[in-house]
Amino acid sequence: MATEVISTHCCIVGLMLGFLLARAGIDIVVLEKHEDFLRDFRGDTIHPSTMEVMFELGLLHEFLKLPHQKEDIIVERFGSRNYALADFRHLPTRAKFLALMPQWSFLNFLAEQGKNYPSFHLRMRTQAAELTEEEGRVTGVRADGPDGRIEIRTDLTVGCDGRHSTVRVCSGLTVEELGAPMDALWFWLPKHANDPVKTTSSLEAGRSIVLMNRGDYWQCALMILKGSIDETRRAGLPALRAEIAQLVPAFADRVDVLADWDQIKLLTVAVNRLERWYRPGLLCIGDAAHAMSPLLGVGLGLAVQDAVAAANILWRPLATGTLREADLERVQKRREFPTRLTQGIQMRMHKSIDRALQQADDRALEAPISVRLLAALPLLRRLPARLVGMGVRPEHVRTPQIGGVAGDGGRVSGATQAEALP
Numbered sequence: 001m002a003t004e005v006i007s008t009h010c011c012i013v014g015l016m017l018g019f020l021l022a023r024a025g026i027d028i029v030v031l032e033k034h035e036d037f038l039r040d041f042r043g044d045t046i047h048p049s050t051m052e053v054m055f056e057l058g059l060l061h062e063f064l065k066l067p068h069q070k071e072d073i074i075v076e077r078f079g080s081r082n083y084a085l086a087d088f089r090h091l092p093t094r095a096k097f098l099a100l101m102p103q104w105s106f107l108n109f110l111a112e113q114g115k116n117y118p119s120f121h122l123r124m125r126t127q128a129a130e131l132t133e134e135e136g137r138v139t140g141v142r143a144d145g146p147d148g149r150i151e152i153r154t155d156l157t158v159g160c161d162g163r164h165s166t167v168r169v170c171s172g173l174t175v176e177e178l179g180a181p182m183d184a185l186w187f188w189l190p191k192h193a194n195d196p197v198k199t200t201s202s203l204e205a206g207r208s209i210v211l212m213n214r215g216d217y218w219q220c221a222l223m224i225l226k227g228s229i230d231e232t233r234r235a236g237l238p239a240l241r242a243e244i245a246q247l248v249p250a251f252a253d254r255v256d257v258l259a260d261w262d263q264i265k266l267l268t269v270a271v272n273r274l275e276r277w278y279r280p281g282l283l284c285i286g287d288a289a290h291a292m293s294p295l296l297g298v299g300l301g302l303a304v305q306d307a308v309a310a311a312n313i314l315w316r317p318l319a320t321g322t323l324r325e326a327d328l329e330r331v332q333k334r335r336e337f338p339t340r341l342t343q344g345i346q347m348r349m350h351k352s353i354d355r356a357l358q359q360a361d362d363r364a365l366e367a368p369i370s371v372r373l374l375a376a377l378p379l380l381r382r383l384p385a386r387l388v389g390m391g392v393r394p395e396h397v398r399t400p401q402i403g404g405v406a407g408d409g410g411r412v413s414g415a416t417q418a419e420a421l422p
Contacts, residue, residue, distance in 0.1 A: 140153040209221065
């Protein structure tokens with residue numbers, strides 16, 4: 001029995017779309033099952049496309065006051081050689097770099113900005129438990145909150161709650177699994193003053209690691225063959241530390257900080273997508289619609305682009321009470337091609353990593369011809385930078401700003417933002 005009943009235009013398990021719709025005057029309820037946004041596996045990469053959205057919202061200057069690190073060139077090491085692969089410095093965006101920022105900082109920022117709009121209702125410690133339906137149409141959500149069961153009646157329920165989406169599981173929508181050959185061990189190592197400042201990845205015969213500069217420490221992802229975690233654990237921590245030291249000799253002086261398996265988390269890599277992202281009264285976007293590989297760190301960027309496209313398409317039908325299934329179909333049609341193309345590129349990259357991880361001998365690992373061309377011809381590096389930094393179909397904010405309070409979020413004009421951009 002529900003202890004509380006809420007009626008709203010839209011219930012969203014996820015934050016970005018909720019902010020955009022509330023800004024447009026749509027009454028929304030956002031559910032977050034935890035008491036904060038601090039999660040181990042939330043992404044770290046804020047792409048230029050996301051920062052362009054922040055600019056269009058008048059928030060970029062305030063956003064970039066949050067602690068972050070800038071990377072304007074992506075470098076990857078094959079064997080003993082470094083190759084520059086993407087150069088973001090020439091993008092037609094205000095922020096011409098990747099910003100490495102904990103995703104919880106990004107989400108906290110959005111939550112604080114959302115408070116400026118009276119139609120924005122964020123429910124923390126509230127977990128979606130099941131969908132409610134009438135005559136084949138999703139009519140809302142039953143959720144468990146800190147004070148008991150809540151029933152939320154709504155015109156539209158949106159799941160953007162990640163690759164383990166509760167909304168997707170409850171929806172009955174069909175998932176197409178694309179597979180991934182590896183998983184990742186996620187841990188951090190201390191950063192020293194004389195360390196290189198660049199985020200990088202390293203691929204060698206039998207092993208691969210990604211190093212992300214997080215200011216005062218390195219966030220690390222060591223790739224292992226899918227399903228090999230038990231074998232890795234049996235080999236023991238000394239073997240793991242030795243492998244990291246071989247991959248990154250400069251870190252041999254600090255791998256001993258990994259003294260317990262509790263410091264190392266397994267990130268199970270999955271790549272999949274829904275065949276259909278919607279049904280009457282329900283829509284899935286972001287990782288709930290298409291789980292991405294962690295390669296290139298594009299998952300958050302695609303989720304933001306999905307949210308912008310969904311807000312652009314849905315705000316008016318929600319405002320006028322004319323929402324149709326065709327409107328939800330438009331969202332999928334708008335975002336499905338970018339998703340499929342990006343996942344296709346990731347699957348090709350998986351094959352290269354799989355070959356490297358499967359290589360058992362000590363032969364030098366050769367960089368693919370495409371990588372060697374990018375390293376040799378600087379102009380070519382602008383192409384992957386555009387693909388990674390802006391995406392296949394960049395979205396722009398078309399929703400209006402309705403309501404809000406004076407001095408919304410420290411909002412400044414676009415010109416002032418550009419002048420003040422760090």
